[in-house]
Amino acid sequence: MAEARGALPGWVSVLGWGLALCCLCGAGPLWSGSHEWKKLILTQHWPPTVCKEVNRCRDSLDYWTIHGLWPDRAEDCNHSWHFNLNEIKDLLRDMKIYWPDVIHPSSNRSQFWKHEWDKHGTCAAQVDALNSERKYFGKSLDLYKQIDLNSVLQKFEIKPSINYYQLADFKDALTRIYGVVPKIQCLMPEQGENVQTIGQIELCFTKEDFHLPNDLYKQIDLNSVLQKFEIKPSINYYQLADFKDALTRIYGVVPKIQCLMPEQGENVQTIGQIELCFTKEDFHLRNCTEPEEQPSSGQEARLAREASTHGMMVCEDGPIFYPPPKSQH
Numbered sequence: 001m002a003e004a005r006g007a008l009p010g011w012v013s014v015l016g017w018g019l020a021l022c023c024l025c026g027a028g029p030l031w032s033g034s035h036e037w038k039k040l041i042l043t044q045h046w047p048p049t050v051c052k053e054v055n056r057c058r059d060s061l062d063y064w065t066i067h068g069l070w071p072d073r074a075e076d077c078n079h080s081w082h083f084n085l086n087e088i089k090d091l092l093r094d095m096k097i098y099w100p101d102v103i104h105p106s107s108n109r110s111q112f113w114k115h116e117w118d119k120h121g122t123c124a125a126q127v128d129a130l131n132s133e134r135k136y137f138g139k140s141l142d143l144y145k146q147i148d149l150n151s152v153l154q155k156f157e158i159k160p161s162i163n164y165y166q167l168a169d170f171k172d173a174l175t176r177i178y179g180v181v182p183k184i185q186c187l188m189p190e191q192g193e194n195v196q197t198i199g200q201i202e203l204c205f206t207k208e209d210f211h212l213p214n215d216l217y218k219q220i221d222l223n224s225v226l227q228k229f230e231i232k233p234s235i236n237y238y239q240l241a242d243f244k245d246a247l248t249r250i251y252g253v254v255p256k257i258q259c260l261m262p263e264q265g266e267n268v269q270t271i272g273q274i275e276l277c278f279t280k281e282d283f284h285l286r287n288c289t290e291p292e293e294q295p296s297s298g299q300e301a302r303l304a305r306e307a308s309t310h311g312m313m314v315c316e317d318g319p320i321f322y323p324p325p326k327s328q329h
């Protein structure tokens with residue numbers, strides 16, 4: 001992919017990285033007639049690798065930061081739509097933290113944002129949800145927070161280290177959580193090295209609704225998430241908080257967990273159902289109940305009845321069985 005503006009070394013060379021294995025984010029040929037595009041690519045980079053590549057900046061940040069939100073097949077769509085820092089004044093705090101200019105940390109940071117807007121934002125602006133600078137940068141920050149790559153990698157014990165990982169460690173963890181295959185870019189080994197260095201992770205979103213393109217069930221991947229936290233069916237019991245804490249950590253929202261009450265002769269409830277809520281507009285995970293929100297009692301009762309067709313009720317704090325299947329003989 002050619003970079004139009006030669007005046008921006010650093011960002012140029014980042015795009016020149018050798019591509020490690022690829023995926024859903026098939027970057028096709030640039031469509032030259034119209035600027036039509038199909039997918040959005042949220043690209044995050046690892047500042048120490050960016051610095052290693054340009055050999056210019058200090059490794060000051062130890063979290064993945066935004067490189068950009070890129071339409072897959074269009075660049076530089078509107079040269080007369082000039083970047084105006086004032087339009088994103090209210091985002092500046094987040095922008096500085098999550099979308100810093102890693103290469104020129106002390107210079108005019110907004111040059112990097114201007115570059116991203118000119119090259120990618122003016123194309124993204126084709127869709128209503130991104131048709132202003134405020135919306136483009138705001139949505140990018142939202143997606144970054146939703147993806148929460150830093151926490152996800154940590155959950156899988158993938159931490160910056162002087163030892164090396166296998167590419168599959170990253171791929172498997174991210175695919176499991178997001179339900180889609182990320183594109184992972186690396187710096188090739190330098191002379192005297194024989195291991196590549198991870199530098200950039202790309203995830204694609206649908207243009208229409210900003211979904212990761214997979215279904216919700218796979219995206220949630222409850223089975224894997226519980227396993228990661230060593231929560232497995234067992235003849236011993238857990239605490240309700242074990243489930244709640246693990247799920248809240250991964251999903252960022254509080255699940256509703258339903259249980260069978262103890263039968264006669266038992267004194268521990270049994271987990272039976274886990275509910276997660278999504279927004280109606282864009283299918284983002286949300287809390288089923290906001291702290292300030294009083295659920296309408298009629299609806300709540302109706303949903304509760306539905307859950308209780310199996311005799312289940314919202315679990316109480318305390319011990320909880322997660323029983324394995326009874327063996328079949």
Ligand SMILES: *[C@@H]1O[C@H](CO)[C@@H](O)[C@H](O)[C@H]1NC(C)=O
Pocket residue numbers: 078080081082
């Ligand atoms: C380009 O941007 C300018 C300024 O925002 C706008 O008035 C114009 O309609 C845009 N052109 C196209 C083709 O979108």
Ligand SMILES: *[C@@H]1O[C@H](CO)[C@@H](O)[C@H](O)[C@H]1NC(C)=O
Pocket residue numbers: 083085108110111114
């Ligand atoms: C920083 O960059 C912005 C956007 O390109 C520009 O409007 C502003 O004048 C620059 N500020 C300085 C101090 O160079």
Ligand SMILES: *[C@@H]1O[C@H](CO)[C@@H](O)[C@H](O)[C@H]1NC(C)=O
Pocket residue numbers: 252253254285286287291
């Ligand atoms: C859901 O609720 C929890 C606890 O009240 C809170 O920490 C979290 O930020 C909420 N998540 C969303 C997406 O609102």
